[in-house]
Amino acid sequence: MSANRPAAVVVLAAGEGTRMKSATPKVLHSLCGTSLVGHVVGASRSLDPGHLVVVVGHAREQVAAHLAEIDEQAHTAVQEQQNGTGHAVRVALEELAQHGVLVEGTTIVTCGDTPLLTGATLRHLSEVHESEGNAVTVLSAEVPDATGYGRLVRAADGAVLEIVEHKDATAGQRAIREINSGVFAFDGRLLADALGKVRRDNSQGEEYLTDVLGILREAGHRVGAAVAADHREIAGINNRVQLAQARRTLNERLLEEAMLAGVTVVDPATTWMDTAVTYEPDAVVQPGTQLEGATHLGAGSEVGPHARLTDTVVGAGARVDNTVAEGAEIGAGAKVGPYTYLRPGTKLSAEVKAGSFVEMKNAELGEGTKVPHLSYVGDAVIGEQTNIGAASVFVNYDGVDKHRTTIGSHCRTGADNMFVAPVTVGDGAYTAAGSVVTKDVPPGSLAVARGQQRNIAGWVARKRPGSAAARAAEAAADGSGRTSGEGGSES
Ligand code: UD1
Numbered sequence: 041m042s043a044n045r046p047a048a049v050v051v052l053a054a055g056e057g058t059r060m061k062s063a064t065p066k067v068l069h070s071l072c073g074t075s076l077v078g079h080v081v082g083a084s085r086s087l088d089p090g091h092l093v094v095v096v097g098h099a100r101e102q103v104a105a106h107l108a109e110i111d112e113q114a115h116t117a118v119q120e121q122q123n124g125t126g127h128a129v130r131v132a133l134e135e136l137a138q139h140g141v142l143v144e145g146t147t148i149v150t151c152g153d154t155p156l157l158t159g160a161t162l163r164h165l166s167e168v169h170e171s172e173g174n175a176v177t178v179l180s181a182e183v184p185d186a187t188g189y190g191r192l193v194r195a196a197d198g199a200v201l202e203i204v205e206h207k208d209a210t211a212g213q214r215a216i217r218e219i220n221s222g223v224f225a226f227d228g229r230l231l232a233d234a235l236g237k238v239r240r241d242n243s244q245g246e247e248y249l250t251d252v253l254g255i256l257r258e259a260g261h262r263v264g265a266a267v268a269a270d271h272r273e274i275a276g277i278n279n280r281v282q283l284a285q286a287r288r289t290l291n292e293r294l295l296e297e298a299m300l301a302g303v304t305v306v307d308p309a310t311t312w313m314d315t316a317v318t319y320e321p322d323a324v325v326q327p328g329t330q331l332e333g334a335t336h337l338g339a340g341s342e343v344g345p346h347a348r349l350t351d352t353v354v355g356a357g358a359r360v361d362n363t364v365a366e367g368a369e370i371g372a373g374a375k376v377g378p379y380t381y382l383r384p385g386t387k388l389s390a391e392v393k394a395g396s397f398v399e400m401k402n403a404e405l406g407e408g409t410k411v412p413h414l415s416y417v418g419d420a421v422i423g424e425q426t427n428i429g430a431a432s433v434f435v436n437y438d439g440v441d442k443h444r445t446t447i448g449s450h451c452r453t454g455a456d457n458m459f460v461a462p463v464t465v466g467d468g469a470y471t472a473a474g475s476v477v478t479k480d481v482p483p484g485s486l487a488v489a490r491g492q493q494r495n496i497a498g499w500v501a502r503k504r505p506g507s508a509a510a511r512a513a514e515a516a517a518d519g520s521g522r523t524s525g526e527g528g529s530e531s
């Protein structure tokens with residue numbers, strides 16, 4: 041059984057989502073790196089429909105701008121007042137009609153707040169609808185708690201009779217656990233006719249899309265239901281508790297896919313993965329790790345514990361421990377962390393080391409180069425096999441503009457260096473510890489850029505007489521090496 045391309049998919053997303061208590065429109069809230077409506081549009085698009093229409097209303101400019109970003113071919117239809125789901129679908133069909141499109145054939149209606157629904161389930165709905173020759177097929181599910189949902193009322197022989205909203209249901213109907221997911225497949229032509237007959241005589245004074253079922257059945261058309269295999273897929277998001285539950289469900293799904301593709305996830309309970317994350321076999325994810333955006337894990341790489349990687353590419357066999365990275369490329373076999381911060385534009389070649397308390401931004405490091413300890417590398421290019429001494433700062437900002445530092449290959453820069461950009465250190469050069477490097481260093485030179493050391497003999501005895509330091513100095517001068525007084529050891 042295989043469904044044809046649907047003629048149209050309509051996504052309802054005009055509601056306000058008041059229960060989110062948020063300045064952000066409900067359908068723009070994020071679930072694993074993708075907006076709620078983005079999930080729905082993605083699943084809808086996977087059916088390759090003739091037309092995809094999203095009905096917007098509340099915060100429509102913001103929602104429409106987001107839609108233009110994620111799916112530039114989607115139409116938007118504006119529902120000025122939220123007069124119900126039936127009215128919303130009518131607005132969508134009118135929008136298409138204005139573009140000269142009369143929808144005939146299978147038309148899927150889904151909701152912008154049902155983000156866990158997969159393309160596969162939508163296809164299943166479409167297949168059942170077409171193979172049974174229905175005028176309308178509702179996607180239903182058996183749920184443990186049906187409170188708030190519309191109930192599917194069936195005849196004794198199982199035939200679908202109607203959907204009754206929770207608020208309009210009798211006590212007997214409220215006992216029904218098979219609910220309306222809010223997702224339907226319709227015959228497009230019959231849908232348009234039936235919508236014209238929907239009335240507002242219900243507890244909310246709205247045009248209910250669900251009334252179309254009863255209208256079509258009474259007109260003698262076939263009405264059916266496709267039961268969703270996993271009721272968690274049809275969960276609607278109305279508040280932030282449901283958002284968190286949906287996030288955990290989707291995260292589990294994403295981690296399971298990763299594990300079945302050969303990724304070791306040591307602790308799924310504390311590992312979070314966005315939808316756009318990709319990976320290769322034998323990557324290992326240690327506990328407490330967040331993989332965000334278009335992060336990629338290369339074969340045999342190991343990240344975490346406690347890594348937060350956003351839009352970061354981890355090369356094969358690289359090790360990334362206790363690190364925050366955003367927009368970074370980490371080469372094969374590189375070692376990053378623990379306690380490293382890689383900011384956008386960081387490109388580490390193979391076998392690079394970025395050690396503890398090292399921050400990098402807009403920095404390219406050649407193969408085998410090491411920045412092992414306590415350093416800031418910003419706006420820099422460093423060649424291959426160079427070692428940057430501990431506690432070095434690439435001084436890239438003069439208070440107004442940013443400048444670049446270039447360091448060659450096989451350099452050995454001393455500890456506690458300041459590279460005051462713009463400045464260049466040639467291949468094979470050395471710099472002395474504590475240098476403030478303001479002038480270019482030619483290849484192979486040693487740069488020494490610090491005050492000469494001066495020792496002022498007897499200064500402590502003259503300026504700090506009677507102090508513990510003075511006594512220690514005196515004892516050292518005697519050659520006894522022993523001190524007396526507080527803090528000293530007499531035993
Ligand atoms: C709806 C169904 C209910 C089903 C439930 C599943 C109706 C009448 N009820 O109830 O049977 O069990 O979904 O989650 O269809 N919307 C608009 N314009 C409107 C009204 C709603 O675009 O005028 C959109 C909302 O933004 C939302 C969707 O339609 O995405 C569903 O609306 P909502 O108010 O959440 O319906 P429910 O009461 O949840």
Ligand code: CA
Nearest residue numbers: 153276277278
């Ligand atoms: Ca809802």
